Amino acid sequence: MSAQQFVTVTVEEVTTEAAGVVSLVLAARDGRALPGWTPGAHIDVVLSRDLIRQYSLSSAPDEARWRIAVLREPDGRGGSAHLHDRVRVGARLLVSTPRNTFPLDLDADRHVLVAGGIGITPLLPMAAALEAAGRPWTLLYLGRTAASMAFTEELARYGDKVRFHRDDESGVIDVTAELDRLGAAHARVYACGPAGLLAAVEGYAESRPGSRLVVEHFTAAPDAQGALDDRPFTVETRDGRDIAVGARQSILDALSEAGVRSLSSCREGVCGTCETGVLAGEPDHRDRVLGDEERAAGDTMMICVSRCRGDRLVLDV
Structure with a gap:
């Protein structure tokens, strides 16, 4: 799995689109066109070291700039409030390049x-x-x-x-x-x-x-977090470290406690930010991101909710 890439963009426009909804138009700092993408794609917006949020791209894929829209979530964890209250025209944001877990198939009849x-x-x-x-x-x-x-x-x-x-x-x-x-x-x-x-x-x-x-x-299945109540297993990092994952502990949390940092956001298996390569072992997929073919391949997983079908996983971390 290739490493996720990030770019710094400038906020060129902020527009109120509806009650509680603002759009942000993002442009490359050097004036060049931002990387292309396909309908259904989204980006990660890094607001702080521990605050990353995902937003779908809503502009046209062939435009030089990207547009996202943000709904203020009164009961959220701070991401939408940050973008509504603190981000203005001229602000710089660190964002990921687009990835698409919701691709459009143009070949369907209707x-x-x-x-x-x-x-x-x-x-x-x-x-x-x-x-x-x-x-x-x-x-x-x-x-x-x-x-x-x-x-x-x-x-x-x-x-x-x-x-x-x-x-x-x-x-x-x-x-x-x-x-x-x-x-x-x-x-x-x-x-x-x-x-x-x-x-x-x-x-x-x-x-x-x-x-x-x-x-x-936008949210996980109702039983997603309850699914973490399972037997323990071991995760091996690419440098050979063994990290124990408890029965009621996510891989993401176990890695964090061991000092291995991974990008994450939703912690519910729906955003794809924590996608991690699998070098060996069989994942027990419990996310709502990967398709059937990706699950069958078993070479990537969402470590915030998914687990191990055996006793050991070797991850690309």
Whole structure:
């Protein structure tokens, strides 16, 4: 696994996009184009040594600058508040180069995009890419109020390809009926948003064999942390150190206690920041990032939640 790369960018624009949502346009310090990316990609934003957050890129992949959008989380751990309250035009940020755990497949016959709240951000470049490629697509965008929904003016240019639903105007949506109306039963469906919405879309996909679902989660499955209650094992570092991982301890925490630092953020297996190469041993994957082929290959894992199927793992740390 190649080492993650970081670049320093300058904040060129800060825009209020909706209630509690600001967008930041990021540019390279030397004026050159930032590295390219594909729809669904995100970056890590390093706010301090122990404060790293992930944000989907919402600009067009061929633009020289990157755009992210940040929802203020009143009950969060400080990342969104930092960006809302302390970052202004001209500020410099250390960010990772883009990586994509939510890739768009342009080859499907039909696409249905489903966004809830700030989940609209990775779907904006998907809509643009599908439109540019001339592929059939529709977008269902749900929010509680009009004021809470970002980028609605930007999406309006697509006309009736975008269906807006606001709870305060239309009540709670019947997700199954609406997805059927949009043709999702025979489409590739991309969904991003709060856990309740994703659960409803996942239930829909299970009941419609012709629907192929790809989701991006903001939070872990309810039992993700409880899964750490398991038997102990040993992690060997690339320099030959043996580190014991307790039954109720994550690999990430065990490494940290032993003085081995690894990048991390969500600690729930959904962001991908702690992805670590596996040199030997069989991982017990418990994240919501890796695909089936990546899990089967077993050469990388998320050390915040995943564990070991045997007694020993050798990790590239």
